Amino acid sequence: MKKKVLFTASIAKHLLRFHLPYLKWFKEEGYEVHIACEGDEEVPFTDKKWMVPFVRSPFSIGHITSFKILKGIIEREQYSLIHCHTPMASIVTRIASKDARKTGTKVVYTAHGFHFYNGAPLLNWLTYYPIEIFTSVYADAIITINKEDYERISKKGNKKTNYFLIPGIGVDNKRFNLISKDEKNKLREEKGFSQQEFIAIYAAEFISRKNHQFLIEAIADHKEELSNLKILFCGRGKLKNQMEVLVKEKNLESIVQFMGFRNDIDEIFKMSDLGISSSKQEGLPINLVEEMMCGLPILTSKGRGHNDLVIDGKSGYLFEQGNKKEFINFLKHLYDNPELREKMGENAFAVSHKFEITNSLKEMAIIYKKFI
Missing domain, CATH: 3.40.50.2000 (Glycogen Phosphorylase B;)
Structure with a gap:
């Protein structure tokens, strides 16, 4: 038996x-x-x-x-x-x-x-x-x-x-992996994004713990300084409609896009420049590991789970929970420094092998x- x-x-x-x-x-x-x-x-x-x-x-x-x-x-x-x-x-x-x-x-x-x-x-x-x-x-x-x-x-x-x-x-690194710049640009073209846009991706369910509201409010006062920024929200959840209303109230429709649930999330990661998260706490966030495997630096809130993944200043930045000024400063720094993003992305990719x-x-x- x-x-x-x-x-x-x-x-x-x-x-x-x-x-x-x-x-x-x-x-x-x-x-x-x-x-x-x-x-x-x-x-x-x-x-x-x-x-x-x-x-x-x-x-x-x-x-x-x-x-x-x-x-x-x-x-x-x-x-x-x-x-x-x-x-x-x-x-x-x-x-x-x-x-x-x-x-x-x-x-x-x-x-x-x-x-x-x-x-x-x-x-x-x-x-x-x-x-x-x-x-x-x-x-x-x-x-x-x-x-x-x-x-x-x-x-x-x-x-x-x-x-x-x-x-x-x-995480399966056969699906989440590095691609060339040409492949990245091709993906952007297929999905309606330009090479010049700075794409930050947040893949998370729309629930209170994931704290999308923080990102929307943090960006609202700095949209003129980040003219090429695109923030992609991938996911669904009970707070999605509420966040869509908030984006309209803040006049951020040209920056924040709601992508819904995606079966091609690996391609969305691969065409992006930065992985972001404002979650209040995690066990060990798979979405960030997947993004790291695609060579993205990570900008995320400090806390359980995030601290286990991101080497602050090396593979990305950790900002204090609720600190909009710190988040924006890190975002601008990465926005303005493509070479830094590339180096941090390489470090993030190296760390991701552990997971x-x-x-x-x-x-x-x-x-x-x-x-x-």
Whole structure:
């Protein structure tokens, strides 16, 4: 009989977006691969998909239902290893696996970014921090993708649990890579942009955490000084309409363009000059890694996740959260110095190799083999 592994996450899209290489690895190692999540999407490299109604809110009584369903699955299937993802699904999974661990099942949890972090709202600390510390006892290993999370959980979590820091969940450098200037100009022509324009790209969902409003307001008073600037917002989300209204109010339609969700995001990155982000916090932002792999320097807010990627003054600049003056000064400096952009882009490209999927998968394979 084949040994079995189970991956859990709140929704199937999370597994599709981040974990296919890891599901594939287990298949190639001869394991029967199961997943538990919500969503109708088909997930490759899986033998069995269990529908579990995970709930994202920490205060929902729906967790009782998901716990009972998942506990029954775990007891029947007798997994060798369970790898859980996303905050509430991981908490439910760890508790539901308590008895299975007594009979040899190993439980691994990847934290893609704790909800408690330096500068997080007090409610986050009061809600998620004690839960994560308490449930750390129900994992054989907790894996983090940034230094802040690793240092905090390894110091405050259960002392018998193993803690690991890996270089993110990995980015495919076959899709995100360098192109020549001629290829870059060709892409711009195809997508309706000129060679003279200075293109800054922000690929992010329109939610409060991503803080698009900061960028719009920061640019508003300096548009005359940045006549060739184009800021491209790629993504969708509940605040998109609100941001479109704000752009009109600030008369920035000639500078800010809303590109929507893009299947050609790699080409958008490759034709750009600069990657930007004003996000209030991240686990480890994949969009910035992808941009770095395309040779873009990065201008981003200081904070968890960003600090792990950008070498300030070498591969880009880090500005203080909410500091519009500092952001604009860095933007102007990069706008006026193409040679500096090129050099920083080269440095960013060099740093990005650390976050390739092959490196992340290699480190995860070592962790997996430690427990199975």
